[in-house]
Amino acid sequence: MILEALNYAATWPLTSAGHRPFIRSSVNLWARANRCRAAWTEHEQRTKAAILEAAEGCRQKRTVVVLGSGLLRDVPIAELSQLFDTVVLVDLVHLANVRSWLKVKGLKNVRLIERDLSGIEALLAGEVLEPLSFLRQVPYLDLVVSANLLSQIGIGVARRLGGQPAEDDRMRQVVAAHVEGLADLPAKTCLVTDVSYTVIDRNGVEHETHDLLHGINLGSSSAHWDWPVIPFGEESRDYRIVHHVVAR
Numbered sequence: 001m002i003l004e005a006l007n008y009a010a011t012w013p014l015t016s017a018g019h020r021p022f023i024r025s026s027v028n029l030w031a032r033a034n035r036c037r038a039a040w041t042e043h044e045q046r047t048k049a050a051i052l053e054a055a056e057g058c059r060q061k062r063t064v065v066v067l068g069s070g071l072l073r074d075v076p077i078a079e080l081s082q083l084f085d086t087v088v089l090v091d092l093v094h095l096a097n098v099r100s101w102l103k104v105k106g107l108k109n110v111r112l113i114e115r116d117l118s119g120i121e122a123l124l125a126g127e128v129l130e131p132l133s134f135l136r137q138v139p140y141l142d143l144v145v146s147a148n149l150l151s152q153i154g155i156g157v158a159r160r161l162g163g164q165p166a167e168d169d170r171m172r173q174v175v176a177a178h179v180e181g182l183a184d185l186p187a188k189t190c191l192v193t194d195v196s197y198t199v200i201d202r203n204g205v206e207h208e209t210h211d212l213l214h215g216i217n218l219g220s221s222s223a224h225w226d227w228p229v230i231p232f233g234e235e236s237r238d239y240r241i242v243h244h245v246v247a248r
């Protein structure tokens with residue numbers, strides 16, 4: 001709790017006013033990731049492996065952009081920093097502990113950008129959704145990674161819209177805009193995302209499954225696995241929640 005408060009306080013002055021409301025959820029994610037370290041390890045390693053495979057497949061390795069870089073738990077940042085001339089990390093918030101870690105490691109070619117990647121403002125204004133169009137301005141872009149971000153975008157937008165089921169269509173638009181935005185880029189892309197979650201009891205009985213992508217089909221994937229996001233004891237003694245993840 002004290003470490004969380006310190007991380008929150010240290011991140012505050014480093015974050016623009018508009019993004020400060022997101023610090024709390026990043027700190028909460030950091031705390032949960034630490035508590036669930038053992039359960040999340042395989043997912044983090046598989047995500048890193050998918051990103052590295054995409055990186056190694058790039059003919060040129062000038063600039064890589066990582067969307068949803070967050071805590072850098074599932075991003076092979078040291079390897080990307082070695083392989084590419086420039087690494088750009090984009091997230092709503094870059095926590096103070098992540099910034100310090102990058103400094104300590106001396107990863108001098110890493111740049112941080114605070115940005116909302118959901119396109120919510122355009123959605124609310126009734127404008128065309130092009131949340132990734134800013135990437136067209138990035139010079140020498142060879143790889144764009146979406147690192148376990150896509151489902152979170154949908155969740156954040158649902159929260160802003162009040163979580164009404166009738167809003168499903170707007171969430172579908174947001175998810176589709178991210179997928180189409182990646183497809184339109186003049187660079188190789190690597191999308192890793194959880195696509196659904198299932199609530200499972202101690203007898204292995206599956207109680208409910210939810211589609212995190214609101215009906216958007218990602219097509220074929222190069223790898224897929226389960227991520228036990230909420231193990232027994234994290235939220236309930238009797239249930240765990242497992243997310244299904246795909247990489248492509």
Ligand SMILES: C[S@@+](CC[C@H](N)C(=O)[O-])C[C@H]1O[C@@H](n2cnc3c(N)ncnc32)[C@H](O)[C@@H]1O
Nearest residue numbers: 068069070071072073074092116117118147152
């Ligand atoms: C599940 S975490 C991804 C973990 C991260 N790749 C890591 O290695 O720690 C989702 C990340 O997406 C970010 N995020 C959620 N909604 C976002 C949005 N609308 N724009 C930008 N980043 C967002 C969160 O801040 C969080 O860091």
